[in-house]
Amino acid sequence: MPNGTILIADDDAAIRTVLNQALSRAGFTVRLTSNAATLWRWVSSGEGDLVITDVIMPDENAFDVIPRIRNLRPDLPIVVMSAQNTFMTAIKASELGAYEYLPKPFDLKEVVGIAGRAVSEKQARQITGAQEGADNIPLVGRSPAMQEVYRILARLMQTDLTVMINGESGTGKELVARALHDFGKRRNGPFVAVNMAAIPRDLIESELFGHEKGAFTGAQARMSGRFEQADGGTLFLDEIGDMPMEAQTRLLRVLQQGEYTTVGGRNPIKTDVRIIAATHKDLRQAINQGLFREDLYFRLNVVPIRLPPLRERTEDIPDLVRHFFAQAEKEGLPAKQIEPAALDRLRRYRWSGNVRELENMVRRLTALYPQEVITANLIEMELSQPAADQAVAASEGNGTGEIPSISEAMEHNLSSYFSEFGDDLPPPGLYHRILREVELPLISASLAATRGNQIKAAELLGLNRNTLRKKIRDLEIPVFRSSR
Missing domain, CATH: 3.40.50.2300 (Response regulator)
Incomplete structure (x- = not known):
């Protein structure tokens, strides 16, 4: 006792x-x-x-x-x-x-x-x-799900333990990684983020470890890698599940030995970084499929943190909306308020894009609508229309009354995307990142239109059937069959 x-x-x-x-x-x-x-x-x-x-x-x-x-x-x-x-x-x-x-x-x-x-x-x-x-x-957020996240983070702040953050796209994995860095003992060192999905596979090793002059065609000078740039601080490896096997092997060696060599280099370089990895994939399934090394998984998964999707923490939506309104106001956008009925409608919506989707909506509401008070009717209109149509409707259309083309919608969304970075440029690898964002809904819509018939979907898209199958697998698109 x-x-x-x-x-x-x-x-x-x-x-x-x-x-x-x-x-x-x-x-x-x-x-x-x-x-x-x-x-x-x-x-x-x-x-x-x-x-x-x-x-x-x-x-x-x-x-x-x-x-x-x-x-x-x-x-x-x-x-x-x-x-x-x-x-x-x-x-x-x-x-x-x-x-x-x-x-x-x-x-x-x-x-x-x-x-x-x-x-x-x-x-x-x-x-x-x-x-x-x-x-x-x-x-x-004050929901029970977020409280558990806060408690884990609080225990990790003064450690150098390797962390694996798992969560759907848009749940805030990089925010968590930055919090671990900014409030931890490495706060005075650099924070370097790398998105594995945004880098061409044949350049990942050079991006991470750097390369020597002449190491490969086009290597006209020595380039420092992300490990060197993050020395003394934190290296955030986002979408780690997209890392190719060869790079996984080199990363495992770094974690085991605390040193690496540049591409084309011979002398080992000592490294002092804290590794935080993140993924939206099921890495155990990737291990079973031979796409991810099991020994690397255990090296990275020392402390796992699961970020809940927004649909599991809808009680946080009012706080999140107020937070995003306040951020927008600091950036010079008009101050806004939101009525209770509108918040209730937001809580009942299934947020497939999670917190990022909510943030983007709040920014649209702030930037495009003149009303000081956001009503439930405005929210209903936002939720019932595609994003490109919302922007056109809010700005009174393109003057012709016509539905905007795909290229117009893409141009509008890309302009909004670039504007979020102000005078800076977005991270490198934009072409492959945008291509993935376009391919996923395009293939999903084609499969839905053909009721899951991959042969017809491939014909509709003008793709080889094997190419379509590979894209379905790489993009993790659910495969369904018609019951008819």
């Missing part, structure tokens, strides 16, 4: 009662208070083996008390509770040296388990100083 004294500070009497009952039954001695002053008096007098405290209390914020506790008693573990379940709350709790962060509502069994570990271990985390700012929140 565990023993030890737990000091609980929370201004909610119901929370104090349930924690008292659960922890007392588990064998702990429990002391309860509703304010920070009493908690500080107990701690400064040497009482307690564990502190469990809410963030917001009537007399003082726990984040102001925790540093004093850490300075006075660095070995006293502190568990932070909060109903303000944001990413920054979890990060700040971690940075201030909290043993654990618990979003409300919490599971009592989990609390008892954490208390047992904390009291027995008496471990404290290193204080690294807080970096908070509402304008710099990289991740938005």
